[in-house]
Ligand code: ADP
């Protein structure tokens with residue numbers, strides 16, 4: 122149960138004074154709207170922080186007010202000059218002066234009665250707004266504030282500026298935020314007192330209130346202690362949640378898998394290459410986990426082509442040596458099949474029984490596989506998320522390997538591991554993820570890194586070409602195909618609309634078909650699984666020489682003799698994605714190249730991003746740069762990961778806090794795993810506050 126003290130914050134925004142259903146709905150464009158609600162929560166308003174300030178402290182006197190500057194003037198009202206009758210497009214002017222000069226306060230479509238009351242002749246007033254000079258005369262159009270000298274205290278000298286949305290004025294928003302703040306209770310402190318002292322953290326409520334009342338630029342800086350305190354809270358909630366999930370999985374006691382190495386040896390022999398130093402190191406780390414009586418939860422991070430598959434297979438081997446089974450799950454049909462074809466022969470050479478199960482295995486074949494699986498007559502089952510289904514029962518699942526994890530989530534991770542009572546989990550990702558993101562999205566995992574590539578890999582020559590020179594590129598493709606090369610041609614991402622993507626791919630396919638003197642193929646997301654496979658197979662076998670594709674080939678697809686990668690509208694892709702795509706070539710013995718076609722003119726960031734692609738093939742570096750240039754949300758994709766859900770913390774700016782939060786969370790889980798202590802109770806509130814549902818579910822489960 123959510124602590125009742127939080128109820129006022131979890132109420133819909135329309136409970137706040139001055140917010141009706143209309144504004145509440147508009148605020149939904151600005152603030153997160155929870156699943157079961159049709160408007161944001163009060164909490165969302167309280168967390169909606171100003172990004173800058175308006176400084177009204179400048180009081181230079183009329184004659185010295187700089188053009189365009191916001192100033193506050195103390196003036197005496199001299200006379201009113203209403204709009205001439207019937208000519209409301211001529212503004213209403215109020216003239217005023219101070220000891221330095223005269224100014225016109227200018228109002229369009231204003232009510233005369235209201236102005237006479239607000240700016241009485243003979244009165245001394247404080248007015249604040251932007252001064253503009255016309256023909257040597259200063260004007261202030263619609264002053265932001267007009268108060269009498271007696272009410273000078275009502276004039277805010279520094280005003281916070283909030284991100285806005287259409288239809289909600291700054292005034293309305295500000296008022297709503299202030300009402301929301303009144304509903305923020307002073308919550309029991311969950312931060313460690315020593316940490317708070319070291320970091321200069323104030324209490325939660327005080328920090329929030331201060332952030333909404335900035336006094337100067339430093340107060341809206343991401344590094345001020347109030348902001349850092351809230352960022353820390355958010356990060357801590359995230360790390361605590363991940364830590365609790367991890368503990369839950371580890372607690373359901375693991376098993377000791379210590380094989381005799383017999384199967385692994387046969388696989389190595391069949392593989393025929395020496396493993397790289399990084400592969401051996403990762404296998405040692407995995408082996409050490411497997412031998413421990415705890416569950417393994419390990420992330421195997423490796424750039425495209427770094428050789429994760431053989432590592433996974435050997436890890437499976439040692440589990441199978443003890444008599445258990447292994448599963449390998451991929452996010453797409455194509456990838457599942459590819460894993461099956463690449464590990465199948467090795468596994469079979471080592472005497473293992475391997476099968477595949479996806480949505481496409483139906484009827485009798487499916488029944489057979491399921492029966493064999495539960496009878497323990499299958500050693501390795503490769504598949505898609507079809508493996509999550511209830512009907513899929515292993516006799517004894519010892520290791521689940523999940524490829525390309527970031528497409529799944531913590532929840533699915535739990536589901537698959539529930540298939541085996543004590544099974545280990547190895548997650549593989551081909552997206553090199555910056556360290557900070559590993560922590561936020563995979564904080565619950567140990568990490569092995571394949572940071573060197575198998576030998577013999579040739580660098581991919583990367584060039585950027587404006588789309589205006591498309592004809593030259595087509596000509597080059599034509600010649601290359603004639604010379605026996607194989608080409609990938611990636612079509613532009615047209616928004617996130619699959620139909621448009623398909624249309625543009627089909628168009629390009631038709632155009633290229635006319636000029637390339639060899640069979641070419643098309644593969645896109647609207648095609649059925651077996652159609653896609655057939656096209657991919659034909660390309661792999663060489664029946665097709667050029668493959669036009671949307672990004673369905675993005676991950677993992679292996680055609681070693683493809684040597685040219687053309688990517689249209691490269692500026693629209695994420696760097697990680699470009700890197701993935703480029704990794705499709707340079708896999709064989711021939712020199713490869715990657716042509717990034719871009720639409721001119723390129724913005725500064727887009728330019729920098731493409732330049733990085735030319736400069737380096739180091740996926741980890743590319744990922745770091747991508748994070749720097751674009752921010753975290755884009756990298757993992759907003760929906761798939763929790764990483765983009767941060768409202769107060771910025772991974773780029775608060776990376777130091779993230780590290781502290783991780784250590785803090787570890788310690789908390791070690792000494793008070795069920796959050797029963799005083800601090801533990803406060804931390805429960807923190808989890809609710811940041812809606813860390815997965816952790817809350819675990820708390821409830823006891
Ligand atoms: P990824 O990490 O992208 O999944 P793969 O496991 O598909 O990479 O490996 C890419 C290619 O490199 C495969 O053809 C694989 O057989 C080969 N490979 C992997 N490890 C080695 C090695 N140690 N020596 C030689 N080739 C290797």
Ligand code: MG
Pocket residue numbers: 429430551677
């Ligand atoms: Mg792979």
